[in-house]
Amino acid sequence: MKIITYNVNGLRSALGKGLLDWVAEAQPDVLCLQEIKAGREPLDVSGFEALGYHAYLHPAQKPGYSGVATFSKLLPKNVVVGCGRECYDTEGRVLRLDFEDFSVLNTYMPSGTSGDERQAFKVEWLHFFRQYVRELQAMLPGLLIGGDFNCCQQDIDLHNPKANQNSPGFTPEERRWFADFLADGYVDAFRHHPGAVPGHYSWWTFRAGARARNVGWRLDHWLVNAGLQPRISSAGHLPDVVHSDHCPVFVELI
């Protein structure tokens, strides 16, 4: 069972760059996309359906902004769109699919790079999300949380930790949040396997050839609740897949 998260930086743009050809080849069982940037018209998901996927969308209210989508080969037994808090749900940030013995929570966490106000909004979200997941976890047999977290925890998670001590995504507050979140009973699938390998990132700025020089950040994650940990057979990045400034990040379950 292969489950992939991918911030596509505009689904229409990614489709134009051959996203569906890659999906057909990669054959994920569940595919979680972020930043679909749906417009006023509903997105065309017929290409995914033709590949055998059920499609679930949670666009933002604002056209061209944010939004998540999950595509699944298996029919989920339940789908939950949004988290029930309006200030987040208008931005299309969470979408949950419940299967028989686990759930996949697709999430696009706010970015703080556009200023203090959005960084504050992001930190509020992080605390909300942690509490929200604590409540979910009590109700669900197993939980995989995948998406663009817009933050990371350790020096090894970004190319230049020294220069980014106070950058949004790597502030002490966010790093502590990440550790606390894991302490609630989650493993970071990539650090579980392959482990503490440096130079594995999931996002690179478009500027200055950062991706070619692998000057990146590991912002996209699979956090898997401890009970499911024995079922993780592999996890990794697909940095050669290029439809976006992010790359796909996968986890495989037995």
Added chain:
Amino acid sequence: MKIITYNVNGLRSALGKGLLDWVAEAQPDVLCLQEIKAGREPLDVSGFEALGYHAYLHPAQKPGYSGVATFSKLLPKNVVVGCGRECYDTEGRVLRLDFEDFSVLNTYMPSGTSGDERQAFKVEWLHFFRQYVRELQAMLPGLLIGGDFNCCQQDIDLHNPKANQNSPGFTPEERRWFADFLADGYVDAFRHHPGAVPGHYSWWTFRAGARARNVGWRLDHWLVNAGLQPRISSAGHLPDVVHSDHCPVFVELI
């Protein structure tokens, strides 16, 4: 003496498509551009200066909108930016260069295609402009008015006159205005020479391959005051020059 008017639909875009190479080859003595669409930063005119032109700009206040520019090999003895009426001058629509024995008035007339309000604004402009030119004409030895008039007069001036009886640019009101303007003592240089030849247009919509099928309108003109008429040696369009949805329109004076 070759004088050219050209709606470039964004000067930066046109420069990117090789406008300067064409200027270097065409060697106009005076070049009137419309829809320069200047941004917040001043436009870079060094390429024109390197070709020996004096540069005069009248951008709109709103970034990326409207605006005219005139480039001249001869140093004008006087330059007048705008027409003195604020509602037009904020939109960068007129720029006059006075030479020894004639003046070149570069003008970008409003478009009415975006709705009734702008069509009404355009008609007000047309009446203002006619009166404005009457006053100028009394003060100037000779006058060439060139630019994107966003209107035309006769059935021969557009590919589909029947279907456009009430389209902005060919309303009865605008056609009458054009006839009245000429009656004030101007010749339409293109109708003076080559004359009543059909299928010569200066603008084609970007849609549906209109230019390839020559489904166009003659919206760009040189109107020359009657006293200068004997000096017109030729006039014409350059439809093979493609940096814009318009083509350059020239007049040559002896």
Added chain:
DNA sequence: CCTCATATG
């Protein structure tokens, strides 16, 4: 350095 929406043509 990208994508997207919007204004304007």
Added chain:
DNA sequence: CATAAGAGG
């Protein structure tokens, strides 16, 4: 069907 600004990243 284009250009360009602007928001957001």
